[in-house]
Amino acid sequence: MTRTTPLATLLALLLLCLATTGCSKLEVDSDADSTGATDGETATNIPTDTLSVAEALALEGGEDIVVCGYIVGYISSTSISSFMPGVPTDKNNTNLVLADDPGTQEYDQILPVKLEAGSSFRTDWNLRLRPELLGRRVYVFAELLSPYFGRTGITRIVDIRLADTEDESEKTPNEPGLDSGGERVDEGR
Numbered sequence: 001m002t003r004t005t006p007l008a009t010l011l012a013l014l015l016l017c018l019a020t021t022g023c024s025k026l027e028v029d030s031d032a033d034s035t036g037a038t039d040g041e042t043a044t045n046i047p048t049d050t051l052s053v054a055e056a057l058a059l060e061g062g063e064d065i066v067v068c069g070y071i072v073g074y075i076s077s078t079s080i081s082s083f084m085p086g087v088p089t090d091k092n093n094t095n096l097v098l099a100d101d102p103g104t105q106e107y108d109q110i111l112p113v114k115l116e117a118g119s120s121f122r123t124d125w126n127l128r129l130r131p132e133l134l135g136r137r138v139y140v141f142a143e144l145l146s147p148y149f150g151r152t153g154i155t156r157i158v159d160i161r162l163a164d165t166e167d168e169s170e171k172t173p174n175e176p177g178l179d180s181g182g183e184r185v186d187e188g189r
Helices: 006-020 053-058 120-124
Strands: 062-075 083-085 095-099 111-114 137-148 151-162
Touching: 053 062, 053 111, 053 151, 062 111, 095 137, 111 137
Parallel strands: 111 151
Antiparallel strands: 062 083, 062 095, 062 137, 095 111, 137 151
């Protein structure tokens, strides 16, 4: 009996949504693992209609999109002008900030990403808990692009994947059954 993982189900739903919204067809290698990688390759089946941060900022809203950018910091208060490059030191953050350039420090060039309360994204992608994610290039699969901190932002995440993973053994933090160090913990500790 084959058991479907929550990640596989989520990816299947994402593909179905993309297929029904007029996006270009995705080719999926039947030998690919859950990240799309085959035999030592990194994930390559990212949709061709991926948006840059600048392109996402130009939109006033949208559904079922993929944005690629670098994690450059977080918003420390209730306004986009409270953008803080770097890692928070005093409390866990509830958001990430993406930019097209990893050295961006201007708040007019950033896209805030909400890490929803109670979601695995808030724990797995929280910069205070995972400071090594700062400066990493990621793909954010978004269910919804809408106003956030007074500007366009991602308010509902479907998935986040590292875009610059070169080592097949390096997994994205929210892969089911792996802890943040990549150690298998299916049965708990």
